[in-house]
Amino acid sequence: MKTPKILPWLARRAGVSDSRAELLWRVACLQAKSLTGEQDSPRYWEAAQRRLQDLLAHERWRTHPPIVWPWLLAQTALEGYSRLASGWLRPIDFLALSGQTRRSATVRYPAAP
DSSP: OOOOTTHHHHHHHHTOOHHHHHHHHHHHHHHHHHHHSOSSSHHHHHHHHHHHHHHHHHHHHHHSOGGGHHHHHHHHHHHHHHHHHHHHHHHHHHHHHTTOOHHHHSOOOOOOO
């Protein structure tokens, strides 16, 4: 089974060895096959990739000593807040790309009775 070319980078990012990352990739592929019931389909590869990312995130927690965990919690929270903030800014990006001016993009609330 061929491994993705990005696997060594993901392994370094998670702090695991390349051989451990290859083993996790095989596990992710087996789990994706059992989840989707397919092999070599887009759904299969998407499930395998997501499962690999989950396994690497779990492995990242397992390999670090408990004294590092507060820093990992902070990093995980910052990554989550970053994804959340990018979701909030998507409507603004859409308005900027569609060519609307700032005045037409402002929200107007009805006056109180």
